[in-house]
Amino acid sequence: MKKINKSVMSAVVSGVVAATMAGSAVAATDGKIKIGILADMGGTYADICGPGCVTAAKMAVEDFGGKVLGQDIEIVSADSQLKPDIASSIARKWVEDEGVDTIGGLVSSAVSGAVSKVNADNKKITLISGSASNTFTTKSCNPYNVHWTYNVVALANGTVKPMVQAGKKKWFFITADYSFGHALEGVASKVIKANGGEVVGNVRAPLGTTDFSSYILQAQASGADVVALANAGNDTVNALKAATEFGLTEQMDVAGLLVFTQNAQAMDPSVAGGMRLTTGFYWDLDDKAREWGKRFEERHGRIPSMIHAGVYSSTMHYLNAVKDSGTDDSDTVIKKMKQTKPEDFFSRNAELRPDGRMVHDMLYVEIKKAAERNGDGDIYKVIEVIPAAEAYNPMQAQCNFS
């Protein structure tokens, strides 16, 4: 017996030594590009960045030619379920164990925040396309964050400012209760106050709320001129539905601060028609946008949201930077990405700033009424183009990673 124990013991000891020596070093650069797309496959944001985000990334890879640095480009995808813990463990597995070079898609600011931290620890680039919070390039900025498509500042500048200036002074917020909603409410409140308006109240609803009636009643009692919906996806649709049922839309203006094409399509034109909003992309803007939008619609079955377009555009910009710099080393690639101006059907007058914020022209649009519509996807009337410089927040000194 003693003998056996001894041999088992020695096996244990040698095992420990071997395991320690083996280490856990995954090569930082293996020459093969693997892109992870993390999206919400079946939840509140599935329509705006779910399987569609994977399709958009695949289209970018195909249009790029499928190969870079002599090897096939691979795409992996997973469902974040909009939970930061799930997202961070998937991201960790991807970058530490499976050789993923960059993670894109990323809807929900809570998810993006968690992933961005994992990526920064591992020196991997985060291509945030679906999230709105501005913290990625301000409070929690890091050299590997790339924030594409839009952010809360652009939304507040685009949608809130003209309304306050037009005399809508008293505002009430119905806010999604997590980082995105808080950021949007905070930034929008600042814009309101700066233009002489006031915030008369706010209420916070958990992500994925289906019954907004109690929040709508509070809004109704507030005596505000405008009820701002600082939420997104199905939350916006449900809130607006409740607002209509309670007759709120007849008493005050309802401003959807973040409305995606899918949501605009889903809402009754008699309710949503005439609502003005800010978007980073509209498929029917011009020929270049239409060409891509049509192709996406053929593949995916629905017209693209600005996030879909942003995923395509950011993936393309990343791949071009990899090709031009001839390596998949993150530090080199991110430098290249910031040096080169992105220019395609999505990015207009665009620039990827040293802080990782991609600024480009935004669109101020109005949802068309039923009579004005000409087909399923014909939903916006472009009021004006907001120049990149006016839309976004200025860069902060501590986030200048040039």
Add this chain to the structure above:
Amino acid sequence: MNKMKLNLVLLAIALLAPMVLYPVFLAKVLCFALFACAFNLLLGFAGLLSFGHAAFLGTGGYVTGYLMINSGLTPELAIIAGMVAGGLLGAIFGKLAVKREGIYFAMVTLALAQLVFFFYLQAPFTNGEDGMQGVPRGALFGLIDLSDNLVMYYFVLAIFIAGFWMINRTVHSPFGQILKAIRENEDRATSLGYDVNRYKLVAFVISAALASLAGSTKSLVFNLASLTDVHWHMSGEVILMTLVGGVGTIFGPVLGAGFIVTMQNYLSGGELGNYIHIIMGVVFVICVLSFRSGIVGQFAKFKRDNF
């Protein structure tokens, strides 16, 4: 002697596993295994079905996370603090709950755990839905850097073994025997002169403290403490792990936790990702209907009948 050999082989497997499998995944399995073992101490040995154990897992995570971010404590101290906090919370829960039995006990624990959930949802330091992000792993005793996954895994393994040993000791001590007596026949235990409620309370506190230990460790492994850990789903999941593995067995919860975590891990990335809850539900139903004693219980029965 045979048992000793088995333990050594298991230890060797645990030590060598990270060479084959991803260490963070293994660490996750160990955290949940410890959580399930702590839960099993209550359900399997004292016969108390707590439906609020997520509160302890989450509390451990939040306290440790908060201290790691804000106070600069070393990880072992932060973990101990998390464990103490969970134990204290367990004492409050236990004090209120052990006076009731059966379904009422489960409901009281569930209600209290929901209170705790909404507290964490609203409290500013937890960051609500975002979770407490960027919890640093720190350096063990101020010396050993835990940021390497392999080092972290061995640290978690050490914690798991300590917790597991403690549960094992508790179960096989005179105290554990009395718990079993209470489980089998509470009135008789009372008539023998035991203060039943006090024994239950102590068992509850030990279980809560160990569940918090699991939560504290988990927050370090993932650099994150989030609402998922406090949500009542988690209380349900730990029941599932314990049932699948085998209630009232020593190794059952470990196997059950391994099984459930592996399933979640492999399903979440694949085509079946959307059906993960349905699949887990089916597993639960099958388990309850056809093999109530769980994997380990069934295996023991098979061995008894055939050898």
